[in-house]
Ligand code: SF4
């Protein structure tokens with residue numbers, strides 16, 4: 254095992270291979286507060302990449318309802334339970350990562366889902382929480398909240414799938430950090446299934462190889478956002494590239510949200526993979542639950558997010574989510590206008606900080622008709 | 629007196645059992661001996677195998693490279709061998725009360741393999757998949773491949789009989805069933821197949837020839853041609869693997885061979901396996 258630095262846990266850790274950061278790292282921010290669990294992202298990916306035989310059960314993108322939903326079943330709970338104590342001292346993780354907790358003879362602490370575990374992709378949907386005017390007929394923990402968690406492969410800096418594969422069939426592209434599974438080399442040992450804590454590597458029983466999210470790399474290579482981002486109805490997602498914390502740049506949208514404003518947080522950073530999908534945590538869910546899921550930065554992130562209405566820069570950048578199919582590499586706000594730029598600094602899109610509102614009279618005298626109330 | 633009678637009766641029964649076993653199989657021996665035959669049968673139950681002596685190979689855990697097998701399963705594989713001077717046939721038998729021949733997430737299938745050093749030489753590569761520049765040749769048999777070679781279909785319902793599928797895009801009009809256009813579109817969702825790496829699905833042979841130069845380096849051997857067949861009964865698997873005889877293994881000469889068995893119900897797959905070290909293999913001279 255090599256020693257590598259993982260900034261998300263504020264310390265060095267053991268990993269199967271030495272630290273080798275890509276030139277650029279594919280990353281994204283998902284604003285959980287805007288997700289409505291319409292599953293359009295799920296379908297966008299499904300129709301694009303996983304409509305074949307043996308892929309029927311496979312959802313490279315899925316949206317689950319927390320705290321009760323999970324796909325595959327209990328993917329998070331099973332590992333959290335076996336990982337043991339996961340305490341933080343400020344921003345430093347004091348427990349073990351899944352690499353450090355690997356039992357003798359294993360490369361990673363993991364577990365392998367079976368077909369049955371994938372059979373309830375949306376179990377616990379909308380199960381919550383409170384509102385219960387006339388009183389609930391039952392009592393469960395977390396009575397009064399729930400939120401939607403959209404998940405894709407995290408294209409981790411320290412992928413467990415890659416560490417787990419004894420054949421070296423999984424690789425991380427040096428140019429953009431996308432983690433791919435070599436379909437010519439895989440022999441279907443399912444070690445990546447066992448190792449990935451997020452359970453975002455799958456086994457195709459009809460082909461006999463592992464398959465996983467490819468970050469829509471043919472689109473990324475053309476400067477375009479992936480399918481599940483483009484089709485997101487709630488405009489919760491923004492694709493980009495993240496720098497290491499010391500090299501963060503305020504005009505890089507992902508750096509700004511993750512490193513500078515610290516409003517977007519990694520999913521289960523304590524696992525130790527340095528995952529690269531960052532989440533703006535939900536405002537109304539339980540703080541201890543969210544601390545376990547997103548680490549110690551949740552309270553500060555929510556405070557910053559709450560202030561967005563009085564913070565033109567933060568609000569401005571959030572307006573760029575879902576505003577263009579292209580990848581926004583840089584951004585700036587000038588007065589009431591927010592501009593997204595590509596890698597060469599050419600303007601991709603301009604959005605107003607405040608959407609103009611037009612009010613039309615209910616009755617149209619010219620056509621002598623009552624207007625329907627649609628935007 | 630009574631005790632003496634019981635002991636006598638037990639002895640008599642044991643002798644009878646041993647006698648019947650001896651009639652079927654020549655005595656267990658200290659190395660694998662490939663006896664000369666004129667033709668190589670494909671059926672593991674063929675009477676010719678009764679003439680080959682049986683070697684009982686004790687199996688070891690693969691506990692050399694991670695991920696390892698930490699809990700032992702199959703303790704012994706019984707091996708017989710025959711050769712016609714071109715092909716060498718091995719018959720592997722091991723106890724396995726459950727047949728595991730259905731692949732799927734979290735499932736492992738029963739399998740076995742025969743490994744030979746590529747070069748017949750005194751200086752042997754590591755028995756654990758060979759070494760750099762000192763390759764080993766492996767022939768792998770898998771129970772799911774056997775099921776496909778024996779006629780299992782290529783539809784998801786052949787694995788999950790109750791699967792309900794609304795629609796595959798390549799089965800929609802105007803693409804016609806069986807057309808080249810349909811095949812082309814369905815292959816887009818099977819990149820491994822498009823790269824010639826179809827591990828699962830309908831196939832003609834239940835075996836595959838491979839070469840390796842160390843753990844994790846296994847790759848298909850360009851020139852293959854092995855064949856095989858496995859039959860499961862409640863006593864376990866009986867699998868025949870027929871592969872080319874090493875070119876320089878002349879009559880009366882020795883090389884080495886190693887075996888591996890994967891117990892599906894024990895989750896054994898890839899490097900998680902029971903294996904042997906090198907075992908001496910004699911090509912018995914023609915009488
Ligand atoms: S999320 Fe899982 S599959 Fe994706 S890179 Fe990380 S370990 Fe690999």
Ligand code: SF4
Nearest residue numbers: 298466468469479481
């Ligand atoms: S990035 Fe592309 S491949 Fe990955 S989940 Fe989204 S749509 Fe699917």
